[in-house]
Amino acid sequence: MSSENTAIVVGATGILGREIVKELAKDFKKVHALSRSKKDDCPSNVEHNFIDLTSSAEEMANTLKGVEAEYIFFAAYLQKDSEQENWDVNGDMLLNYLKSLELTGAVKHVKRIILVTGCKQYGVHLGQVKNPMLESDPWLRDTSLYPPNFYYRQQDILREFCEKSHPEISWVVTYPNDVIGFANGNFMNLASGLALYVAVSKELDSDSKGIVWPGGEAFYTKFDTFTSSKLHAAFCKWAALTPGTANQAFNVVNDDVASWQDLWPRVAKRFGTKVREDQFSDSVGVGVKWKSETELPNPPPIALLAGEIGLRSGGGDDKKVNVPGSKLEQRVNLTKWSQEKEVKEAWDRLAEREGLQKDAFEKATWGFLDFILGRNFDVVASMSKAKRFGWVSPPSIDTWQALDEVFGELEEAKVLPARK
Structure with a gap:
């Protein structure tokens, strides 16, 4: 049975975004799939909308008029040649998209924003991590020792947007690792x-x-x-709709x-x-x-x-x-x-x-x-926190x-x- 819930998935043709769209389409009333191009045939309750995340907030707002929903899943990512470029570009994409919600007025409909990041959060790309990795582990913010980590900038942007500008909106962050999935052309x-x-x-x-x-x-x-893209999609829907998960970050890996x-x-x-x-x-x-x-x-x-x-x-x-x-x-x-x-x-x-x-x-x-x-x-990433909050893996x-x-x-x- 379909619910009355509505969603926007940003980065809808990526390996993780594609599965989120498919999962939400099962029972959400309306899903807006945002990407540069449409690569999949979708059910009737999924509508593709063009977005250029490298454009300004104003340009995004012009192309997204009337695109409104209660739940937003931001799964977009642009790979650049250096960590500083990743910091700049991926941070700006999220920042400008959130600004566009304010410009179109869509922000007044939003209940929760789910940000998809990854286990680079813990520095798995930099060397030996403490195992198991826990969401409470310290961030590698010392740039004299470690390169900039754009996941940190994105999370800071999202928290500030919700907590300072729109306290009625809650957030969730996911940390998948070594994703197993498929997307056309990816x-x-x-x-x-x-x-x-x-x-x-x-x-x-x-x-x-x-x-x-x-x-x-x-x-x-x-x-x-590892993280199955299908499992991650199911987790994202659960985390979006579960009241107790508000303003929390979670590892999301297979059992x-x-x-x-x-x-x-x-x-x-x-x-x-x-x-x-x-x-x-x-x-x-x-x-x-x-x-x-x-x-x-x-x-x-x-x-x-x-x-x-x-x-x-x-x-x-x-x-x-x-x-x-x-x-x-x-x-x-x-x-x-x-x-x-x-x-x-x-x-x-x-x-x-x-x-x-x-x-x-x-x-x-x-x-x-x-x-x-x-x-x-x-x-090794621990799922203990998610399970404490009530998550049950398929x-x-x-x-x-x-x-x-x-x-x-x-x-x-x-x-x-x-x-x-």
Whole structure:
């Protein structure tokens, strides 16, 4: 049964935004899907509206006249070359959009704003974090030690907008991690890059010895927490409609804590191949030719809590901690691998034979995948806070199932060859 609730989803064609639109469309009376372009066919209760988030508040207001709703989900993100640029652009996008609500008068209808961010909140991109990550962990605001974090600016903007200018409006912030999802034309995601690597590696595996894990040997047996885009969408709807979640930030990850030692063999089997038994041996050519290692700058994020948790190395300096140095390690550096002539030719053969989107391979964000799979430290986010507030995860979603379903969507979109 449909409710009378109305929503606006900003960034409606992204991996997370797309699923939020689909989830809300199940029972909301009206959903405005805001993006530069329309990439999906939507139910009748979803209306696409154009928005250029890099424009001024006045320009946005001109294009959004009459676009009003009670609940706003801001899931837009623009990747830039530096953290300072990310700070500037992504902060400005949110700030100008909120100003546009005031200019159109739509702000008087708003009850709650949900801001989608991520576990960069904890510095997972900078090195060893304290595990599990909790919403109460300190922010890395010292710019003499760490680069600017645009999630902090966005959260400051949102809180000030609600608490100082519009106290009748509440807010919620979500922190997903290593998202598993699909969106048409969006290749900055874990599943598509990983699957493309497997498909091409299988094509190149002429002696059927199996495929090689591209990430670091250390991370292969460490733990990670992932976020299904479908689970995140369900959480966002719950958090928007639950009175007690007002003005709170929440980690949003799958219930299971996963590890690639379990997932990688499943991925290989799904694509009709196997993991090479000696994949970490230096005698394996692919694991030598494209191997790389990068030290992450110190101090790691855990340094902020070194004294409190007993990891100070002595001398009263919290910047020195008794943890191994943080690194990015690639058994196969995918950025370099993807540029090799034999690799490109293998993809061309595969794409031609299977009728695939030929540009999918070159559009894949290999550097992003190198980072996700190359960390040498655990990344575990706790869902305890969300559960204290009453969240119950859908029983049908776990990390492997989420990956498997997205692989299926990629096959339907002709990014991957169909499962034989």
